[in-house]
Amino acid sequence: MPPTFSLPPSFLGGCTSDPNSATFCIAGIPFDLGVTNRSGAREAPYAVRRASRMLADGANPAGWTDPANIAIADIGDFSLALGDIPLSLEMIERQAGGIGHLLAIGGDHTVTLALLRALAKRTGPVGLIHFDAHIDTWPDNFGQPLAHGSPFFHAIEEGLVDPRRMIQIGIRSPMPRDVHDWTLARGVTIVTAEQVHLQGPEGVADAIRRVVGDGQTYFSFDIDAIDPGQAPGTGTPEVGGLFTWQVMAILRRLAGIDFVGMDVVEVAPAYDVSEITALAAASILWQYLTLQAPGKL
Template sequence: MAPTFSLPAHFLGRPASNTEAAFSVVGIPLDLGVTNRSGTREGPHAVRRASRMLADGDNPGGWNDLSDLSVADRGDFALVLGDLAASLRMIEDQAAAFGHLMSIGGDHSMTLALLRALTKKTGPVGLIHFDAHIDTWPDSFGQSLAHGSPFFHALEEGLVDPRRMIQIGIRSPMPKEVHDWTTARGVTILSAEEAHLRGPVAVAEAIREVVGDGATYLSFDIDAIDPGQAPGTGTPEIGGLFTWQVMAILRRLHGVRFVGMDVVEVAPAYDVSEITALAAATILWQYLSLHAPAKM
């Protein structure tokens, strides 16, 4: 195998050679919905570059072998420059053409479009949502479409089953009425402090209990991770999860009926030595490992 640094700058070094791949990786270079620091349009490129570090062996967490897993990097989705609503419509239209989609963001507003496309095939899904922010604000600074609002719209549109939705790592300032609106609909919220105190095994058990055996989507905002370990994001909040906790939780979600996922809000301009991009790439890698056979 070639050295990892010389692999093509695709996810895990894999080009889009297999149009029938079981898992399609796409980039969504969007940052029209951000409310603080911009720059997530560069996220997909950075995550792909960092992912090459993960292409030279099995996952020792379960000795999962990804080499024969059918995965293709299908490039970036097209967007409408300067028009968030039109970009979301384009994302939805493009996502409809794929099966099991793994999306690299881009800001979190893109998840609304991905869920709109997905649920036309599956019906309402369960949602595992890692984030520092609740993202159920009815608007963000007067804008109804923004990265603080995707799950308000997803719940209002019936894209997500609220009683099969769990949020992990929440810790940012928020209006109490937004929190109460969310929980009143049946959403389970585990703050970052609760996750620290309960530990990864208990958190994974809580996730499995909430989502059950139905179709489930994973949306991972990189700011769920503490900024000391993932500084490259637009709205950092202290007190977040550590990367070892994230890996320990995800590793214990084997058997959940996942139908798609995204990792969002990587902003390389604020990163240090690619550690945020590598964290995002490793989350995607761990997700794939849940679907890969284990070596005996």
Template structure:
């Protein structure tokens, strides 16, 4: 397919025309992977997601009947990062995120969520609710001795008061974890749904639980692609078996029209390990589903 390689490129999209923060929704790539602890390569995630998103321009959403391509969306390109400096990169990301009212971020590794939450919490003046799809808790105080890494994102977010732990739910957790980190997370008030529990409960019940827990206050969605089983998303740095199928994650998201989401990211796509773009397509579809939800709320 020809055309400018923006997210879900189509005639209704603004493409690169509005970088000044005036678009209702900004899609930004954040090519960061210097905080990874296993396989690197997520710096190439944004480009892969954009390429795969071209599969999503043939029509409107088949359930909500909303049309993300007709919405006021601008692909603002890639955020700048500081080469080799994670702390400086996070500071730069926060500064750039603050320029956009509603951001859909394409990662990059999960560290990018921390500055995005910092920017949003400052703008709103209060902690956010959080829906977190992942195989990992990401609440380790340190990763291999490092205070900043993709597995410590929500340790910082909770300690900085960016997220209300009573309105934070993690879905798909199943990786090996030390008991101290697990117990600390639960003690904060976070709701953890393991991968096996998610399979047993099913999408409809999970969506109802998420909606009730997040309530009617602003919330953020962070979707780590390794929440999906490697059969559906092999292209990631830390794959864990026993995850959600693509359709299950999609079915949960499609039921969240009552949640006041104010931003989202999809992270940890590492195309070097992907097969036939199935991981990139899954990530692009989750972002597209999110935009379709936004269209539903704006009716």
């Protein structure tokens, strides 16, 4: 194997680009029209792919599973409609609709709505594991109904997710009380960042398993769930967040959940330092894939 720094800039440095030969497909979604603070998440797919090469030289020692044992295709970036949020979401939904198990690199969190619309046409409502600093159930964002603060408001209203099987982890931002109460009233479980720190990864993983149960489940990770001291490259940072070791420890305890797709969103490389945010995002994708790898080495 060549040195990691010389691998091609696809995910893990060596994926095929043929979706027909793969069980899992990686796609970039360079969309950030829904950002309400600092833009730049459109640059994330390239940055996360580049950082992922650091993870291409071995198995996950926590269980000795290796993504190299499964067929992964990096199918490039989705097409978008420049400057048009509704049309871009339609295009994302259409492109995602033909893919079985998709791992998406955003882009801002608006894209998750389109991905869930595509998925729900095949599966019906799914459970949702949502890591974020923000609740993302605002009915609108400064008058804009489609933006990165509202994907799960629409997902619940449209019946794309089962809110009783939805858990949000890392929440800590300012928010209107009525938005918080509306979310809880729908049956969503909210685990704050402080609760993660106090309960530890085992307690949080147990809560996730209780909420999502045995049904099909989608995984959405906003990188700002992580504390900005460890992931500064994001558009809406919030202090007091999760540490990367906590995130990895929680994910390692989610093996066996019936995952049907995932995304990592809100990486904004222009605000990153030494690629640490991009590497965190790539590591979350890698950890997710190791949960799917068949058997141990």
